[in-house]
Amino acid sequence: MDTKQAVTALACLAQEARLEIFRLLVQTSPAGLAAGEIALKLNMPSSTLSFHLKELSHAGLVKSSQSGRFVYYSTDFSTMNALMAFLTENCCGGKQDCCPPAEAAGEEK
Amino acid sequence: MDTKQAVTALACLAQEARLEIFRLLVQTSPAGLAAGEIALKLNMPSSTLSFHLKELSHAGLVKSSQSGRFVYYSTDFSTMNALMAFLTENCCGGKQDCCPPAEAAGEEK
DNA sequence: ACTACATTTCTATATTTATGGAAATATAGA
DNA sequence: TCTATATTTCCATAAATATAGAAATGTAGT
Numbered sequence: 001m002d003t004k005q006a007v008t009a010l011a012c013l014a015q016e017a018r019l020e021i022f023r024l025l026v027q028t029s030p031a032g033l034a035a036g037e038i039a040l041k042l043n044m045p046s047s048t049l050s051f052h053l054k055e056l057s058h059a060g061l062v063k064s065s066q067s068g069r070f071v072y073y074s075t076d077f078s079t080m081n082a083l084m085a086f087l088t089e090n091c092c093g094g095k096q097d098c099c100p101p102a103e104a105a106g107e108e109k
Numbered sequence: 110m111d112t113k114q115a116v117t118a119l120a121c122l123a124q125e126a127r128l129e130i131f132r133l134l135v136q137t138s139p140a141g142l143a144a145g146e147i148a149l150k151l152n153m154p155s156s157t158l159s160f161h162l163k164e165l166s167h168a169g170l171v172k173s174s175q176s177g178r179f180v181y182y183s184t185d186f187s188t189m190n191a192l193m194a195f196l197t198e199n200c201c202g203g204k205q206d207c208c209p210p211a212e213a214a215g216e217e218k
Numbered sequence: 219a220c221t222a223c224a225t226t227t228c229t230a231t232a233t234t235t236a237t238g239g240a241a242a243t244a245t246a247g248a
Numbered sequence: 249t250c251t252a253t254a255t256t257t258c259c260a261t262a263a264a265t266a267t268a269g270a271a272a273t274g275t276a277g278t
Contacts, residue, residue, distance in 0.1 A: 016113075023199050050256050068246070091189055120265095156269075159227080160268095161266090
């Protein structure tokens with residue numbers, strides 16, 4: 001992931017409505033939710049939701065699949081993964097400090 | 110860190126100029142740099158830089174300390190830490206998947 | 219106090235982004 | 249085809265954000 005992609009992904013999550021949408025999809029992962037269900041749960045006009053879903057899709061943070069009249073959205077974890085790696089590397093000095101995974105390997109600095 | 114703080118921090122980093130500033134400060138951590146040095150390195154007008162530094166300060170991502178006529182800026186890792194924790198918890202389903210052990214550079218799933 | 223330099227605030231402007239109603243599009247069933 | 253429902257696109261408007269020159273402020277040395 002390069003800087004531009006990171007900025008796009010960050011900008012996507014840096015918006016209350018979109019962060020809510022994304023968190024909801026994380027919670028319901030991997031099944032996902034139809035657009036209408038999201039709109040209902042978050043009490044959001046469909047056009048506004050559609051706008052945000054497009055942004056999230058464009059940033060690669062969510063993926064969609066049509067099923068009949070419904071469009072299901074779900075988290076694309078690979079992008080979130082890449083974003084976390086980018087931040088760890090570029091914004092945490094590569095230090096484990098910023099990434100507390102409670103790992104077993106025992107490497108310490 | 111609550112949602113509002115997370116959105117503020119994310120919005121701060123979701124801007125090319127600010128991300129550059131922050132990365133530069135991470136690289137020069139923990140010493141930090143004077144505002145003028147940053148402006149020089151990034152070739153940025155001082156007023157523009159000052160605007161962005163204020164944003165970063167307000168988000169708690171950087172801290173400053175005056176020394177004579179210079180104001181030194183440096184990374185506040187505790188906020189970045191909290192942001193990473195927030196993302197891991199809320200946007201990665203609490204899974205380790207999103208928080209790779211940093212040593213596996215080119216690992217692909 | 220005066221000068222030099224560092225940084226911030228003021229100000230205006232340009233640009234981007236968010237919102238939501240209305241219309242259009244897509245899908246399925248009778 | 250007609251109708252009902254799901255989702256998206258179109259559009260206008262409102263709001264937030266970025267940029268940078270000019271002026272103001274702060275700090276130190278003479």
